[in-house]
Amino acid sequence: MIIKIANLSEGVHNLSFDEDVSEIGLSEPFHGTCKVDVKLSKSHSQIVLDAELNLDANYQCDRCGSIYKAKVKNSYQMVYLFGKEPEGDDEFNLTYLPVDADKINIVNDVRDYALLAIPMKKLCKDDCRGLCPKCGKDLNEGDCHCTKDELDPRWAPLEKLKNKLNN
Numbered sequence: 001m002i003i004k005i006a007n008l009s010e011g012v013h014n015l016s017f018d019e020d021v022s023e024i025g026l027s028e029p030f031h032g033t034c035k036v037d038v039k040l041s042k043s044h045s046q047i048v049l050d051a052e053l054n055l056d057a058n059y060q061c062d063r064c065g066s067i068y069k070a071k072v073k074n075s076y077q078m079v080y081l082f083g084k085e086p087e088g089d090d091e092f093n094l095t096y097l098p099v100d101a102d103k104i105n106i107v108n109d110v111r112d113y114a115l116l117a118i119p120m121k122k123l124c125k126d127d128c129r130g131l132c133p134k135c136g137k138d139l140n141e142g143d144c145h146c147t148k149d150e151l152d153p154r155w156a157p158l159e160k161l162k163n164k165l166n167n
Helices: 107-116 153-166
Strands: 002-004 011-020 030-042 046-060 067-082 094-097 103-105
Touching: 030 107, 046 107, 067 107
Parallel strands: 067 094
Antiparallel strands: 002 103, 011 030, 030 046, 046 067
């Protein structure tokens, strides 16, 4: 995903890329193609790049263990300034380009932001009930016939709080 900026006029430019996920260094859980829509605003001394990523992924639910498909979306903004980088400048999302730069490679940024879009908790649906801790039955398919044990009395105050919040 290389953007040629050498003879690009000042103003706003819209670009789209479709790359196979393996071409940008992504593997499981991603599959298929990565679609990137870029809005590039170029001026004399800087380029502001706004990118939106769209990918497909297969995740394993953290509660029930089932495999499900998900659309992964993320966006980011990067500012490119022409000139020499000042010492000690570690700005995030700010890159300095040589004055004679003729292209920008966004593959690394796209890969990084795709990986950042993976959710911390992967759930097949928001109300996933998970598995029974005794028999392992998927509770999304129905209740199991396991007996409920007595609650440890040390957990009673939390059970009261839970019931109070649910009502």
